[in-house]
Amino acid sequence: MKRTVTKAIFPVAGLGTRFLPATKSVPKEIMTLVDRPLIQYAIDEAREAGIKEFIFVTSRGKSALEDYFDDSPVLEAELRRKKKPELLKELKRTTMDSGQIAYIRQHRAKGLGHAVACARRLIHNEPFAVILPDDVIAAEPSCLAQMVEAYAETGGSMVAAMEVAPEKASSYGILDIEPGADPENPISRVRGMVEKPEAGTAPSNLAVIGRYILSPRVMRHLSGLDAGAGGEIQLTDAIAREIDGDGVHGFRFEGQRYDCGxxxxxxxxxxxxxxxxxxxxxxxxxxxxxxxxxxx
Structure with missing residues (x-):
């Protein structure tokens, strides 16, 4: 039975060291891209895809991120007084209703898989999305909305994928897809996944990027994983265990991805x-x- 995806996990516990000194006091996720923080692009994409519950895996020093989603009554009153309805409308988009958003602390940096696993008690037995805010995707409809539509056909687990140059494959999780796949079909059944393969060993040029729709069983797989590539708990290792179950599919989305990490x-x-x-x-x-x- 295919179920509706209504929950999304946003792993935002990283320190953002590549953007120091800015990230010494400003969480990377609220750094501004034009006039919206990175996290707002991720939230807007999730909302378009039908997500109703937003789970943030945070760490110490992320209070500004949490404050971003609170009501701003003084600022709202000032915008009303100055008769600036368009700005007020934009401000309202940043507010999350009580009960719609949850924060979980990742106390130790042990990898993306560990961060996702921190939210396991809020997922229960439901499929869920994972969105990495560093990956900003310009797409219409949004990348996750495209995936939700495709997931209705496949069930199981699904990862967003894009083609990368062979010399860059070692920076990604790479898909090994079943032979004979239709190049015109954006959905490919996966028969293997390799995290950051050594140069010249990648099974394809399809790289996993930061959008996932996952079976709840992935959470159980994560709880039993040992550290993988880089000494971290790798999410791709847990997803790979679903290949022989309900299956894993790669989805080549339409749109342009930007690595804002x-x-x-x-x-x-x-x-x-x-x-x-x-x-x-x-x-x-x-x-x-x-x-x-x-x-x-």
């Missing part, structure tokens, strides 16, 4: 999202054109 990726996303905005496009494009001429 890296400085270069964050800058690329800022330019791309800025150019996509009607109110920013012309001025930003003119600046980039002038900058390109000056660099030459």
């Amino acid at each position: 890296s400085k270069a990726g964050f800058l690329q996303a800022t330019v791309a999202f800025g150019l996509a905005r009607d109110d920013l496009r012309d001025e930003l494009a003119a600046f980039l054109a002038d900058l390109s001429l000056s660099v030459k």
